[in-house]
Amino acid sequence: MHLKHHLLFWLCGLLSINAISQTTINVEKLDSISWDIDRYLGFDQQLNQYAIKDNVVLKRTKNEVLVYKNLSLGKIERVDFQNPLQLVVFYKEFNTLVLLDNQLNETKRIDFNLSPTFIQLEAMGLSAQNQLWVYDGNSNRLGLYTTTKDHTKWITVPQSNPLVNYNSDYTYFYWVDNQKRVSASSIYGKLTTLGSVPKHDNIQLVDATTALYCMKQQLYLYEIAKGISRKIEITENFVDNFFFKDGILAIFTQNKITNYKLILP
Incomplete structure (x- = not known):
């Protein structure tokens, strides 16, 4: 009986250790760069970095920093940079989108106050086929x-x-509503309820299965369908902005961007 009790205790301890290990995610630091900016936005598939400084869009490549400035349209709400060849800048105050090429030259401006059907633009993004x-x-x-x-x-x-x-x-648009429910729509209008997200200070919906969120200066990777949060073990005590794509996590704090590779279980 004593031996069985000992084995049971050992197995329970092993399971507890395994459960704890799966609640955290370790990282591998890749590199860091200094950049005097107001708001870090993220990086694209070519590893160009995007940010905002004094309400100006900045694109940092390996060789230069490109600039797009249009102060007449008010504050920049959001920038879609998933396609390095076509950026979309959202000026919510003026209900306007501006399309830019890869050199940040303006190619088209869309004022939704003047469109045939008025749209109070709340969200936007680049989709397929123009x-x-x-x-x-x-x-x-x-x-x-x-x-x-x-x-x-x-x-x-x-x-x-x-x-x-x-x-x-x-092909998909994902959103969180004011009840913290997560939904998705395909380009064909097929709606799917994905789950819900926990209380957060800031959140990035990565795709239909995953979100990254910050709560009280701590970052978590969240499995939407399962409702599981895993703490990301980073050294930064203060996070201004973060961005996650293809397993790479970029943290912006105190005018420095630090890139990590997440070591997923």
Whole structure:
């Protein structure tokens, strides 16, 4: 009996250690760069870095820093840089989107106050085939705006709860509503409820399965469907902004960007 009790105690201890290890994620520091900016945005697939300084868009490549400045349109709300060849800058105050090429030259400006159907733009993103995701804050519905035809096609019915956070790729638009529920829509308007997210100070919806969030200066990787949070073991005590893509986590704090590789279980 004593031996069985000892083995049971050992197994329980082993399981406890394993459970603890799976609640945290270790990282490998890759590099860090200094950059005097106001807000760090993230990096694209070519590892160009994006930021905002004095309400100006900055793109930092290996060789130079490119600039886009348009102070007449007010504060920059968001920049979509998933395609290095076509950026989208959202000026919410003026209800306007500006499209830029890879050198940050303006190629098109869309004023949704003047479009055939007025849209109170609450969210936006680059989609496929000359289309933009547009979310109307008045009706709480999602649409696709074709830039070559200046036409909007609504793909979802009005939602019962307003959007508070979002992300998108070419084929899916993801958002968190004011009840912390996570939903997704395909470009064909197929709606899916993915789960919910915990209380947070800041959050990035990575894709349909994963989110990264910050709570009280601590970062967590979150599995949306399972409702599991895993603490990310970083050394920074204060996080201004963060960005996660393809297993690489960028932390911005005190004018320094530090890049980590997440060691996932």
